Amino acid sequence: xxxxxxxxxxxxxxxxxxxxxxxxxxxxxxxxxxxxxxxxxxxxxxxxxxxxxxxxxxxxxxxxxxxxxxxxxxxxxxxxxxxxxxxxxxxxxxxxxxxxxxxxxxxxxxxxxxxxxxxxxxxxxxxxxxxxxxxxxxxxxxxxxxxxxxxxxxxxxxxxxxxxxxxxxxxxxxxxxxxxxxxxxxxxxxxxxxxxxxxxxxxxxxxxxxxxxxxxxxxxxxxxxxxxxxxxxxxxxxxxxxxxxxxxxxxxxxxxxxxxxxxxxxxxxxxxxxxxxxx
Numbered sequence: 001x002x003x004x005x006x007x008x009x010x011x012x013x014x015x016x017x018x019x020x021x022x023x024x025x026x027x028x029x030x031x032x033x034x035x036x037x038x039x040x041x042x043x044x045x046x047x048x049x050x051x052x053x054x055x056x057x058x059x060x061x062x063x064x065x066x067x068x069x070x071x072x073x074x075x076x077x078x079x080x081x082x083x084x085x086x087x088x089x090x091x092x093x094x095x096x097x098x099x100x101x102x103x104x105x106x107x108x109x110x111x112x113x114x115x116x117x118x119x120x121x122x123x124x125x126x127x128x129x130x131x132x133x134x135x136x137x138x139x140x141x142x143x144x145x146x147x148x149x150x151x152x153x154x155x156x157x158x159x160x161x162x163x164x165x166x167x168x169x170x171x172x173x174x175x176x177x178x179x180x181x182x183x184x185x186x187x188x189x190x191x192x193x194x195x196x197x198x199x200x201x202x203x204x205x206x207x208x209x210x211x212x213x214x215x216x217x218x219x220x221x222x223x224x225x226x227x228x229x230x231x232x233x234x235x236x237x238x239x240x241x242x243x244x245x246x247x248x249x250x251x252x253x254x255x256x257x258x259x260x261x262x263x264x265x266x267x268x269x270x271x272x273x274x275x276x277x278x279x
Contacts, residue, residue, distance in 0.1 A: 125156025
């Protein structure tokens with residue numbers, strides 16, 4: 001388990017991360033979404049120990065180390081004139097991994113046939129997959145991916161999506177995927193974490209058939225009918241299961257006006273956002 005507790009980070013008296021507390025469980029892919037500049041990349045850098053912070057970050061109760069965390073942050077950086085194989089050979093030596101493991105990794109990311117190609121001749125999608133391959137080396141427990149599909153053509157986007165949906169890649173790993181591509185997020189991840197102004201607003205399950213099961217506690221002074229109207233205006237849902245003190249509804253994405261974009265707007269900018277708990 002990747003456990004983050006009371007994570008705070010301030011730069012020039014400006015809070016970047018505030019009171020972040022969350023547990024990430026193995027076997028799950030988490031989509032980290034939020035507006036630009038709200039702390040998603042800074043969260044990744046804190047997990048990697050690149051930035052100084054207050055609070056605790058542990059993996060299975062132990063301090064985070066390079067041996068436990070693989071990463072693809074921004075653009076994958078390799079030696080341009082070296083081949084795919086040569087680049088991974090160097091990294092294998094650096095982390096103490098047998099070079100025999102490289103072939104298996106390249107097969108997982110569908111690059112085994114490109115092992116003798118120089119890095120500079122790879123397509124952008126192939127470069128991204130090579131970056132993921134490097135992040136996977138050494139049987140890492142946590143995988144951090146920051147915009148892994150950024151700048152890719154449709155074929156490259158699909159290749160990365162298929163890779164991240166591979167059960168062998170996911171098995172026993174915690175994968176955090178930060179992206180602005182909400183459509184792709186909804187097709188890959190198990191859970192969605194909303195981040196805004198350096199805080200984790202909520203974490204929801206990305207349920208089958210694109211249904212979000214949402215539970216809202218009514219704020220003091222808010223009537224059930226008021227809350228129903230407010231939610232229906234934003235999400236367009238009309239499926240209600242309610243009590244006198246709470247409102248539970250499903251927000252299907254397919255065939256309705258509801259979308260992950262609408263849900264995102266609801267959480268980030270909605271007037272009742274801080275009164276909402278997502279199951």
